[in-house]
Amino acid sequence: MSHYYDAHPDVETNEKNIQYHYHQHTLNLVTDTGVFSRDKVDFGSDLLIQTFLREHPPGQTKEIADVGCGYGPIGLMLAKVAPHDHVTLLDVNRRALGLAQKNASHNAIQNVSIQESDGLTAIERASCDYILTNPPIRAGKKVVHQILEDAYIKLKTQGALYVVIQKKQGMPSAKKKMDEVFGNVESIANQKGYHILKSVKP
Numbered sequence: 001m002s003h004y005y006d007a008h009p010d011v012e013t014n015e016k017n018i019q020y021h022y023h024q025h026t027l028n029l030v031t032d033t034g035v036f037s038r039d040k041v042d043f044g045s046d047l048l049i050q051t052f053l054r055e056h057p058p059g060q061t062k063e064i065a066d067v068g069c070g071y072g073p074i075g076l077m078l079a080k081v082a083p084h085d086h087v088t089l090l091d092v093n094r095r096a097l098g099l100a101q102k103n104a105s106h107n108a109i110q111n112v113s114i115q116e117s118d119g120l121t122a123i124e125r126a127s128c129d130y131i132l133t134n135p136p137i138r139a140g141k142k143v144v145h146q147i148l149e150d151a152y153i154k155l156k157t158q159g160a161l162y163v164v165i166q167k168k169q170g171m172p173s174a175k176k177k178m179d180e181v182f183g184n185v186e187s188i189a190n191q192k193g194y195h196i197l198k199s200v201k202p
Helices: 043-055 073-081 094-106 141-154 171-182
Strands: 016-022 025-031 063-067 086-091 112-116 128-133 155-166 186-191 194-200
Touching: 016 043, 016 073, 025 073, 025 094, 043 073, 043 128, 043 155, 043 186, 043 194, 063 073, 063 141, 073 086, 073 094, 073 112, 073 128, 086 094, 094 112, 128 141, 141 155, 141 171, 155 171, 171 194
Parallel strands: 063 086, 063 128, 086 112, 128 155
Antiparallel strands: 016 025, 155 194, 186 194
């Protein structure tokens, strides 16, 4: 069976158009089978975007990575809201990456890079101000925890990792792992069982 975290989902393509709104900003997005949350931007991704932008409104230029970007709602909305930032969208799923590229183009978003990457492997050490992820829970704890570990290496000093995760789908173990890796973690938002976990690199 094919999954959204596979490099080549072996399900027949069936593209779909959706819209995603954040305040006055709108993204027109193409989604497809074989990618995460095809029918609409999922609640967790929306909560992550809203929480991050509340803490970091547009202003000082930031280098941001969106790990497991899918068709691009998180990274593209951050890039649209803050055109002076640079956002790198990363995924292992080539169909998702193709959609993210298409969606960046359709929405005239140019301050992004879209790269094939197993987790954060394509990112240089200490190059990011912020890393955001709606991690591929179904890929397993090992994959998710590798992203959390690698985030520490890829973040600049005082950079922060933001993770959205459901309490019943591994939040306690992810929170513990982030505390082990970073020496700090807090849940800065909690709605409908979804938590936004944040760790800062000291």
